Amino acid sequence: MELKQQGSESLIELQQSLLESYNEYKESGLSLDLTRGKPSAAQLDLSNNLDGILNKKFTLQDGTDVRNYGGITGIPDARKLGGEMLGMDPQQVMVGGNSSLTLMYQYIAFALLHGVEGKESSWKSQADKSGSPVRFLCPVPGYDRHFTICEHFGIEMINIDFTDAGPDMDQIEAQVAADPMIKGIWCVPKYSNPTGHVYSANVVKRMAGLGKIAGDQFRIMWDNAYSVHYLNDQPADLTNVYSEAVNLGTEGSIIITGSTSKVTYAGSGIAFLCASSSNLEAFQKYLSAASIGPDKINQERHVRFLKDINGILAHMASHQAILKPKFDLVQEILFNNLHNKNMGEWTVPTGGYFVSFETLPGLAKDVVRLAEEAGVKLTPAGATYPYSQDHSNRNIRLAPTFPELHELEKAMNVFVLCVQLASVNQAITASTPETSD
């Protein structure tokens, strides 16, 4: 039965019973954390053979000593590995340090301040000329650290809604056509953070076509962070945006990133950036002022450890074996406690690191606060929106990967209780006639 159909007496009874359970949790002194998409210790253990794998062999076939300076593009076999992981020709792949976020940040700094084709082409100089700020499209809910990069650089963000097939391409095409200061869009095309979307073939094709509508300096930041991170029998199919763009002659608009942060070690993986040859060349020239080259030893470790796409997929199957019970447990607790109660909706992802939950309008902050007071930390409400502004105050990102299964169970039980409590509190407030004094 929906809350709004219940009488106020019945609601207050329900509230009392929920509060009783809630206070029990509160007094039990929990300290649980569902905030970040971090791999668990068991997942990290899967890669413990990385350290020591080199067996004192440091010279590559081409004679490169991986211990020495240089090689801003990354070592050839690591480029090949990244290419296999992201569906790219090794020639279009550069391999960086331990973070694709850093590569994205650097690329934005490059395009904004330095210019992808020299100073005159910089987004900043175009903004100065036009009197309008640089703008980016942000499908929401999305990844908070993408939005942080925009905020850091003063890039204005425009929200884009999701459809079932991915970001709303009608909105996107219309915006890009109408505003030449829109210089890019953030995309997590596969198992999107936090919604779990896998962009449809049609969405990917229309993304590839944006370069025809937008100017030469427009960039699609295609953060393929979860390309091999599947929870089902096998990874979902994602249409290759770069191939589509090559067909259309728009490959200059595509910047693809990925990393092994959630394949091997979160803080000590290797990161990839894929782009057209002229994009790579210009970006590397820019980077060379700041870099002595990436950690090639760690790249070589990854090559020997993961070997190729088959090695990666086999390794990801071991991750899946650890993660699937956690994601299943989350679904089970959500279903058992919230199904058909009209207190919220949630995603059933087939890969990635998150479950996206939508409370009743206006309740996300309350739920997060209630959970925190009971010892369960959730991602702050609003974090999945630019400027932390979720105007309907509904979205909560659940990150089930890090806690142990028994901790996750407790945390999720607290979560559904908080959702129920906040919903009932709201229903009671709504059913109480307003008094004026």
Add this chain to the structure above:
Amino acid sequence: MELKQQGSESLIELQQSLLESYNEYKESGLSLDLTRGKPSAAQLDLSNNLDGILNKKFTLQDGTDVRNYGGITGIPDARKLGGEMLGMDPQQVMVGGNSSLTLMYQYIAFALLHGVEGKESSWKSQADKSGSPVRFLCPVPGYDRHFTICEHFGIEMINIDFTDAGPDMDQIEAQVAADPMIKGIWCVPKYSNPTGHVYSANVVKRMAGLGKIAGDQFRIMWDNAYSVHYLNDQPADLTNVYSEAVNLGTEGSIIITGSTSKVTYAGSGIAFLCASSSNLEAFQKYLSAASIGPDKINQERHVRFLKDINGILAHMASHQAILKPKFDLVQEILFNNLHNKNMGEWTVPTGGYFVSFETLPGLAKDVVRLAEEAGVKLTPAGATYPYSQDHSNRNIRLAPTFPELHELEKAMNVFVLCVQLASVNQAITASTPETSD
């Protein structure tokens, strides 16, 4: 006997004999490289126990799992290690990725564009207000990659001469007092690149005092890249600039960097940045938009491998054993071929990675070209000056560390021959009366 006192016949005879030897080298098909300050394979071998040293133990005393995300300040023991290496309290040390150059670049970007105390304090906004560009002081000859960072950001560079005690502090103090748009200075205070200077106590004290003359946003980029890289019996003493600055209340002006790039692995070391607490805090807040945290596993490897300052110094003694014969050989060949010939002057460094050579005025480019044509690559003439402009065209940086001893011998023999040949060529031209047609 000096060249200019020789008759033209004797000079031409000498030229012929030098050319004969030169052509022999040219035909022997050499391919040698004295360009960069790279460690040799034997030096890199000293650190081969780094990989595998962790023995599958990844948890620190404070509970941190070094394999996971986070920890932008670096792990506590690595901060301690960097502090011991650079004479700093661990609280003032942050540990980054594999490159102190990257930390310097990021710090300059931060101060220039973002502002050390908020946007209004940024060098850029002060430049926009004053109509004058941001300027940096550059003791010359110096490290080319410092100058590249300035050029990259459009920071105007002003040359500062060296005295025997270090950079000319009279020049520096006068410049800083006269021009509020001078926002910093590059220093390599110990075994300076390329001159080998160790700044005297008085120079260091006056450097620490610059913060009293300059504004609050002035920064001394104290690149202590060779703090433990000695060639004599023990490292030279360098007065602690940070302690001096604390005494004067100017510690906010001091940014100290260093790394293990020339201690362990050139491309896979760990880098340090030391500064006052408020500087560190502001910089880390800025960095957090771009970083998921440094590679903490590699930091922990370094902690276990180097242990402490005694471990570092013992390790550096092994480097010294490899490097000293190379530096001695360079001195021997220079002395045997050029002593008292008035064809150039050179440094006798007690540490660091370079020998700095001054040709007769106007000949550096000729010498580098002649050497290259005979198969010996030298650092491009001018590279040690801002904008690659060595107006007297004299300085050549010799980097003897990378080649094997027998290669170094050949390369140096070619070098001194080229110096002699260029000098004789110049003397002949000078002694030939100009003809007009």
